Amino acid sequence: MPQAKKRSVSEALEAxxxxxxxxKYVLRLYIAGMTPRSTEAIRNVTAxxxxxxxxxxxxxxxxxxxxxxxxxxxQIIAAPTLIKKLPLxxxxxxxxxxDEDRILVGLDLRKRTQHG
Amino acid sequence: xxxxxxLRVLQKSPTGIQGxxxxxxxxxxxxxxxxxxxxxxxxKTLLAMQFIVNGIRTYHEPGVFMAFEETAEDxxxxxxxxxxxxxxxxxxxxxxxxxxxxxxxxxxxTGDYDLEGLxxxxxxxxxxxxxxxxxxxxxxxxxxGLPNExxxxxxxxxxxxxxxxxxxxxxxxxEQGERTLxxxxxxxxVSECVIFLDHRVTNQIAxxxxxxxxxxxxxxxxxxxxxxxxxxxxxxxxxSSLGLNYPVSKExxxxxxxxxxxMLGGKGYFKGSSVLISGTAGAGxxxxxxxxxxxxCAAGGRCIYFSFEEAPAQIxxxxxxxxxxxxQWVQKGLLHFESSRPTILGMESHLTAMYTLVxxxxxxxxxxxxxxxxxxxxxxxxxxxxxxxxxxFLKNRGITAVFTSLTEGGAPLEQTELGVSSLMDTWxxxxxxxxxxxxxxxxxxxxxxxxAHSNQMREFTLSKDGVQLVDVYTGQGGVYTGSAxxxxxxxxxxxxxxxxxxxxxxxxxxxxxxxxxxxxxxxxQARLQSIQxxxxxxxxVEKRRLDTAAQQRKDLARVRKAD
Numbered sequence: 001m002p003q004a005k006k007r008s009v010s011e012a013l014e015a016x017x018x019x020x021x022x023x024k025y026v027l028r029l030y031i032a033g034m035t036p037r038s039t040e041a042i043r044n045v046t047a048x049x050x051x052x053x054x055x056x057x058x059x060x061x062x063x064x065x066x067x068x069x070x071x072x073x074x075q076i077i078a079a080p081t082l083i084k085k086l087p088l089x090x091x092x093x094x095x096x097x098x099d100e101d102r103i104l105v106g107l108d109l110r111k112r113t114q115h116g
Numbered sequence: 117x118x119x120x121x122x123l124r125v126l127q128k129s130p131t132g133i134q135g136x137x138x139x140x141x142x143x144x145x146x147x148x149x150x151x152x153x154x155x156x157x158x159x160k161t162l163l164a165m166q167f168i169v170n171g172i173r174t175y176h177e178p179g180v181f182m183a184f185e186e187t188a189e190d191x192x193x194x195x196x197x198x199x200x201x202x203x204x205x206x207x208x209x210x211x212x213x214x215x216x217x218x219x220x221x222x223x224x225x226t227g228d229y230d231l232e233g234l235x236x237x238x239x240x241x242x243x244x245x246x247x248x249x250x251x252x253x254x255x256x257x258x259x260x261g262l263p264n265e266x267x268x269x270x271x272x273x274x275x276x277x278x279x280x281x282x283x284x285x286x287x288x289x290x291e292q293g294e295r296t297l298x299x300x301x302x303x304x305x306v307s308e309c310v311i312f313l314d315h316r317v318t319n320q321i322a323x324x325x326x327x328x329x330x331x332x333x334x335x336x337x338x339x340x341x342x343x344x345x346x347x348x349x350x351x352x353x354x355x356s357s358l359g360l361n362y363p364v365s366k367e368x369x370x371x372x373x374x375x376x377x378x379m380l381g382g383k384g385y386f387k388g389s390s391v392l393i394s395g396t397a398g399a400g401x402x403x404x405x406x407x408x409x410x411x412x413c414a415a416g417g418r419c420i421y422f423s424f425e426e427a428p429a430q431i432x433x434x435x436x437x438x439x440x441x442x443x444q445w446v447q448k449g450l451l452h453f454e455s456s457r458p459t460i461l462g463m464e465s466h467l468t469a470m471y472t473l474v475x476x477x478x479x480x481x482x483x484x485x486x487x488x489x490x491x492x493x494x495x496x497x498x499x500x501x502x503x504x505x506x507x508x509f510l511k512n513r514g515i516t517a518v519f520t521s522l523t524e525g526g527a528p529l530e531q532t533e534l535g536v537s538s539l540m541d542t543w544x545x546x547x548x549x550x551x552x553x554x555x556x557x558x559x560x561x562x563x564x565x566x567x568a569h570s571n572q573m574r575e576f577t578l579s580k581d582g583v584q585l586v587d588v589y590t591g592q593g594g595v596y597t598g599s600a601x602x603x604x605x606x607x608x609x610x611x612x613x614x615x616x617x618x619x620x621x622x623x624x625x626x627x628x629x630x631x632x633x634x635x636x637x638x639x640x641q642a643r644l645q646s647i648q649x650x651x652x653x654x655x656x657v658e659k660r661r662l663d664t665a666a667q668q669r670k671d672l673a674r675v676r677k678a679d
Contacts (some may be wrong), residue, residue, distance in 0.1 A: 032232035047553045068240040076233035095227030106224035
């Protein structure tokens with residue numbers, strides 16, 4: 001049994017990798033003005049996308065000061081917020097996107113490890 | 117306005133919740149944030165919503181409501197039950213409503229952030245309707261969704277300052293904490309005004325209370341005030357703030373029993389006074405109270421009958437048996453029965469319910485029957501406090517109040533269980549007197565302020581013809597009531613009869629004697645007459661004899677031819 005489980009875990013991982021490689025990622029980054037925090041978030045997200053999702057992602061940066069209606073529609077509370085609209089499930093990543101591990105987990109690019 | 121007078125006094129933003137505005141001396145601090153703390157289900161959301169809706173409806177101040185716990189749809193539906201049409205207000209651009217969904221499972225923290233999203237949304241809504249009032253309900257959801265409390269706390273502090281800068285008066289709500297006022301210590305950030313709503317359960321009875329924990333720059337009532345949620349929303353009852361400066365009336369109202377009126381200085385109770393009818397079980401307390409209600413209605417006044425023991429139908433049926441027809445007044449809308457078991461609500465809720473009903477019905481008199489079983493839901497001190505408030509409240513409105521109180525068998529009669537007698541202006545005591553194997557009702561006026569009341573005991577009788585007060589028999593043998601009184605009266609009557617008969621007999625005998633004597637007199641006279649007649653007859657015969665003899669002698673002499 002433990003062996004079977006191990007296999008299924010690694011299979012799932014591979015599947016996730018495969019999926020990640022093929023699936024289109026629709027990402028929205030909501031920022032509040034061009035603050036240092038916003039620029040840091042933009043820089044981190046683009047770098048990460050280029051590294052892990054090269055060629056199959058769609059990233060749009062929205063300034064909620066410019067489009068406050070979207071803040072309401074998208075249920076934005078914090079800024080910056082990165083929303084993974086596709087693939088499902090929907091995820092919200094808030095902050096400067098400095099913690100790469102957590103972002104990869106949040107974007108389902110990496111399975112949750114034991115410590116988090 | 118003199119220029120030297122630059123003292124700025126804190127402006128207030130009325131909530132439109134009458135009691136709350138009274139204890140806060142006018143409302144919430146204008147342009148500041150007020151925290152409403154309390155446990156689940158205590159009415160925080162409702163209070164916040166009433167603040168916003170009343171602002172729109174009454175004070176022409178558009179408002180913003182940011183909900184974290186209920187969707188706009190749910191809110192609109194819930195508030196519709198209070199008659200608030202949120203959707204219409206939104207269409208008319210008087211209200212902006214936003215549901216902020218915080219889903220902890222979706223959120224990943226990845227570094228530093230702020231809550232600008234929230235600010236932007238609030239700012240947009242405030243600008244959209246030109247809001248003067250903002251409610252945020254409740255901030256606790258943020259704490260569950262955003263694990264980084266450090267950021268959150270800093271942002272909340274910024275939020276309250278920002279709201280203040282926007283010039284809006286705001287309410288934020290927060291869940292009650294175990295040891296602190298709110299679970300997340302929100303009171304640290306809101307320094308202007310903190311209101312605490314409590315929903316306490318004692319002896320299985322829930323009571324809502326409201327307390328102003330602090331209110332910087334303003335005086336406020338410091339007590340816990342009873343609050344109630346009914347069809348009109350939250351009601352706060354600041355009755356204890358009433359002073360002893362109510363108007364008094366010289367007008368009198370009849371007690372419904374003419375002889376009782378006579379005992380009360382000839383005219384009955386004072387209008388707006390409080391009357392206590394106490395007595396043992398079955399002494400007729402309710403009947404006396406119902407008669408009063410009947411009298412008030414017959415005079416065209418309105419009356420509310422609060423019954424804690426009997427259903428309206430039962431009271432009406434029972435009173436029919438003594439010739440009191442309460443049903444007609446109910447039909448005419450003059451009499452309102454409010455029957456409930458005391459245990460159905462907490463003490464304060466009862467008070468609030470009474471208060472609300474009195475405000476709505478505007479009666480000339482109320483009857484509370486009885487106050488003694490309120491002890492089922494509170495201790496003596498609580499009941500006494502409640503009655504004090506109630507009496508003050510009624511007196512302020514010039515409403516005559518009749519309270520009945522049961523004295524337990526064996527308890528001292530001239531002492532109410534609740535120690536409320538000193539609150540009462542008139543105290544009528546009903547008691548049962550046991551004598552000659554029966555129990556009779558005795559009534560007397562123990563006290564009645566401001567009138568020369570009778571010191572007499574009266575027997576109180578209930579029959580199908582109504583209530584009557586009868587003089588008790590006071591004779592050599594003491595006080596008699598009931599059949600003993602009747603017996604004594606019979607005995608007296610018999611005695612009098614005997615005396616009368618003896619006199620009659622004596623008179624008859626004398627008469628007989630007189631008649632006899634007259635008869636004797638008459639027969640004696642008759643004898644006398646006959647004797648006289650006889651005598652007269654005898655004399656005539658003798659004369660005739662002598663005449664005859666003389667004639668014979670003459671004849672003889674002639675015959676003899678004598679000389």
